[in-house]
Amino acid sequence: MGFNYKKSITFRLAQAAKAHRARSGIHLARIGMHPGQEAVLKTLADTDGLTMSELAATLGVQPPTVTKMITRMSGQRLVRRQAAEHDGRLAQVCLTDEGRARVELIDRCWKRLEREALAGLEDKDRKRLRKLLRVVERNLAASFFEDPTLDDEIDAEDLAAGGDDEAAEAASLGAASAAEVRAADKAARAKTAGKRVAAGKRAGKKGLDPKPAGKISEPAA
Incomplete structure (x- = not known):
């Protein structure tokens, strides 16, 4: 008899992660954002002015992924790019006023998602x-x-x-x-x-x- 992967913990973990992403996508869509963008804004809220490579390392993604995301988010006026003071060849990513305002909405989304996901658990x-x-x-x-x-x-x-x-x-x-x-x-x-x-x-x-x-x-x- 083959391995019943649907009864494995890792399968349930994957299903939970899938449901979490779908649910968070719904909440983020209500504030005009896509999954993944909230992590960028929260990271910059903690440490503003990171370079593209620093942001990629902090998020744990490849630099091209960050470049694509920052380009889109710049178009949404959530972040802006500027030359680094210590090295004009490097681009720093900074939050705009709109981006900072959106961070507060992200926090509300995460709190709501936390309550929904953990309902019934002591x-x-x-x-x-x-x-x-x-x-x-x-x-x-x-x-x-x-x-x-x-x-x-x-x-x-x-x-x-x-x-x-x-x-x-x-x-x-x-x-x-x-x-x-x-x-x-x-x-x-x-x-x-x-x-x-x-x-x-x-x-x-x-x-x-x-x-x-x-x-x-x-x-x-």
């Missing part, structure tokens, strides 16, 4: 789900350089979770077994990170750049 289940998704994200990351702080964030959430999670884990595995599992997991993480760092150094010596893992795609205008 707070402790939401925290647990967020932690587990970070682990999946780390496991599937194509490059250690995509998000080197991910492990630290997971560890920080472990500490913030406090005694409830510890008690539950100890009850199911036993205190000693739980400690062994965590130690083994941390050792495996360190080993994987070491291999990725070494691979990155080898790539650097050969003059290669680590490729971003994903793309932000946009629907045709």
Whole structure:
């Protein structure tokens, strides 16, 4: 009997991601935006004036993808390009007043989408789900350089979770077994990170750049 992929966790994860993108597309369309554009505006709201290459690296996409998106968003007067002060050959991307106003609308969309997606889940289940998704994200990351702080964030959430999670884990595995599992997991993480760092150094010596893992795609205008 073949593998029933529809019962796999990864299939459900993919279906959830597909539904999330479709739903977010509906909310973004109401404010005149396409999926992917909100990530650009939120990134610039945090750090305005990034160069095209810096923006591509932060978003984890290929530079041509960013160029296409910025061209469209410039036409929508959400962002503007200007020559960098330190190097006139580089173009910096800055938010316009309209772009900053749109960021507030994006926040409302995300909050609404969060409520819709997590309806019926208790707070402790939401925290647990967020932690587990970070682990999946780390496991599937194509490059250690995509998000080197991910492990630290997971560890920080472990500490913030406090005694409830510890008690539950100890009850199911036993205190000693739980400690062994965590130690083994941390050792495996360190080993994987070491291999990725070494691979990155080898790539650097050969003059290669680590490729971003994903793309932000946009629907045709």
